[in-house]
Amino acid sequence: MGSQPELHILLSHEQIEAAVKKLAAEIRQGYQGKYPLLIGVLKGSFVFMADLIRHLDFPLEVEFIRLSSYGRGRERSGKIKVVQGLRSKVRGRDVLIIEDIVDTGLTTGFLLDYLRQKKPASLRLCALTDKPSRRQTAVIIDYLGFTVPDKFLVGYGLDLDEKFRNLPDICFLEEES
Numbered sequence: 001m002g003s004q005p006e007l008h009i010l011l012s013h014e015q016i017e018a019a020v021k022k023l024a025a026e027i028r029q030g031y032q033g034k035y036p037l038l039i040g041v042l043k044g045s046f047v048f049m050a051d052l053i054r055h056l057d058f059p060l061e062v063e064f065i066r067l068s069s070y071g072r073g074r075e076r077s078g079k080i081k082v083v084q085g086l087r088s089k090v091r092g093r094d095v096l097i098i099e100d101i102v103d104t105g106l107t108t109g110f111l112l113d114y115l116r117q118k119k120p121a122s123l124r125l126c127a128l129t130d131k132p133s134r135r136q137t138a139v140i141i142d143y144l145g146f147t148v149p150d151k152f153l154v155g156y157g158l159d160l161d162e163k164f165r166n167l168p169d170i171c172f173l174e175e176e177s
């Protein structure tokens with residue numbers, strides 16, 4: 001049968017809500033008088049994106065991109081490709097990437113390069129969580145919610161084999177022995 005994973009709350013929905021509001025205030029400052037294009041990276045970012053934009057009281061455009069990272073769970077091959085691309089033009093736009101987590105940095109690193117080639121007016125990254133202990137490539141996060149430890153996280157959009165995205169809190173999993 002194998003052991004059942006046990007869920008422990010790392011970041012409560014109250015902590016997340018406070019961080020989302022703080023990030024929204026910073027983003028509001030950074031985009032005064034602009035009409036940014038917010039690009040959420042599917043699937044993980046959809047919960048964060050939905051909450052974040054409701055605290056942004058200025059005109060903005062929402063887009064999503066889906067990338068494949070070849071490999072499930074924690075292991076990454078490093079090969080990334082665009083599975084579902086953008087419909088909006090990026091050239092000349094103030095682009096803000098919305099991520100739920102930066103882990104190895106390979107996904108974000110790829111996306112930054114991909115978008116840079118499309119000549120945006122500006123390109124920044126907002127990530128709710130950052131796991132720097134796993135980094136394989138340097139990534140600058142312009143707007144960051146939390147630095148998190150090297151644990152497998154689920155909830156608030158993050159999954160384990162597509163499960164747990166609907167949890168309101170961000171939890172870590174521990175195998176029961």
Ligand code: PRP
Binds near residue numbers: 069100104
């Ligand atoms: C997660 C997360 C980031 C990426 C970060 O997505 O949403 O996009 O991993 O990992 P990295 O820094 O090691 O590249 P995932 O590939 O699990 O897909 P999902 O969003 O559909 O769950």
